[in-house]
Amino acid sequence: MYGFIVNKTAGSGKGHNIWKKTEKELKRKKVPYIVAFTKEPNDAGRLTDDLLNSSVKIVVAVGGDGTVNEAAAALVHKGIPLGIIPAGSGNDFARSLGITGNTQQALFRIFKNNPKKIDVLQTGDRCGLTVTGIGFDGKVAETANESPYKKWFNMFGLGRLSYTVSVLQVLKSFKPVNVTLTIDGRQRVFTDVWLTAVANAPNYGGNILICPEAVNNDGCLDICVLHGRNKWPLIRQIPKIYRGKHTSNENISFFRGTNVDVHSVIPFLVQSDGELIGETPVRVQIIKEALTVL
Numbered sequence: 001m002y003g004f005i006v007n008k009t010a011g012s013g014k015g016h017n018i019w020k021k022t023e024k025e026l027k028r029k030k031v032p033y034i035v036a037f038t039k040e041p042n043d044a045g046r047l048t049d050d051l052l053n054s055s056v057k058i059v060v061a062v063g064g065d066g067t068v069n070e071a072a073a074a075l076v077h078k079g080i081p082l083g084i085i086p087a088g089s090g091n092d093f094a095r096s097l098g099i100t101g102n103t104q105q106a107l108f109r110i111f112k113n114n115p116k117k118i119d120v121l122q123t124g125d126r127c128g129l130t131v132t133g134i135g136f137d138g139k140v141a142e143t144a145n146e147s148p149y150k151k152w153f154n155m156f157g158l159g160r161l162s163y164t165v166s167v168l169q170v171l172k173s174f175k176p177v178n179v180t181l182t183i184d185g186r187q188r189v190f191t192d193v194w195l196t197a198v199a200n201a202p203n204y205g206g207n208i209l210i211c212p213e214a215v216n217n218d219g220c221l222d223i224c225v226l227h228g229r230n231k232w233p234l235i236r237q238i239p240k241i242y243r244g245k246h247t248s249n250e251n252i253s254f255f256r257g258t259n260v261d262v263h264s265v266i267p268f269l270v271q272s273d274g275e276l277i278g279e280t281p282v283r284v285q286i287i288k289e290a291l292t293v294l
């Protein structure tokens, strides 16, 4: 039995149409399923907990990164696989697994039932699947999520552009600060840090390849630090950062580890999977093979 958790409001209402398509296909194929609809934030986690107490053998999240994140957090170490039908504006985690926006293909992938164990990020007490971003993109997540244009871009199928517009907005006012990273016990101090990205998957923010080498089942965090007093050298790198080609630059440093503590002189906002989750100081750890995905 499949258990579907559906956020009809994901992608500014795209979730509703995508569920209609999915349901039609399930009925056509006479697939046994139950469905529960989210009504507010955190419902996906609660509804997944309910499904774990039923005869459901596979949980499928129909929504964006927020919905998928909540369902995944409830499935950590439970061994029940998570399938995804992308319906959000970013869909970064789905994309990192190679799941496209084609609903039928996403559903066929679930029916194929080829489970894979992956690592997850733990940021404070929160579970994450893609990237925890500290500093610049914490502010970008706040700006994008509160922006009136996110809804409009979504309506025209241009959800990824809302992140780009937010990046440009935050660039105007953001002030870098000194940051200390302690990676597996080794301390590193950076001046004028814009962003520390701690990744389990290469992409975030609508397919920005911030840590192009990140792999979700290698037991490692990939860490990228953007630093420098002057913003222009970093701005010039933005097109390269989008394509993951920013790997040799004096203002950009990469590290690997299993555990990183991030302290900043002034508190920096922290986002994980696109949701604001707090401020520095923060600890991010990898939890090896904690989630099974389809």
Ligand SMILES: Nc1ncnc2c1ncn2[C@@H]1O[C@H](COP(=O)(O)OP(=O)(O)OP(=O)(O)O)[C@@H](O)[C@H]1O
Pocket: 007, 008, 009, 010, 011, 012, 038, 039, 040, 041, 042, 043, 044, 063, 064, 065, 066, 067, 068, 070, 087, 088, 089, 090, 091, 092, 274, 275
């Ligand atoms: N019925 C609902 N009404 C309002 N908010 C909801 C509802 N159901 C879920 N939510 C919340 O909406 C938030 C956004 O949902 P989701 O991430 O699925 O879509 P999105 O923001 O459009 O996509 P993405 O995160 O990929 O950009 C989630 O954090 C979720 O908790």
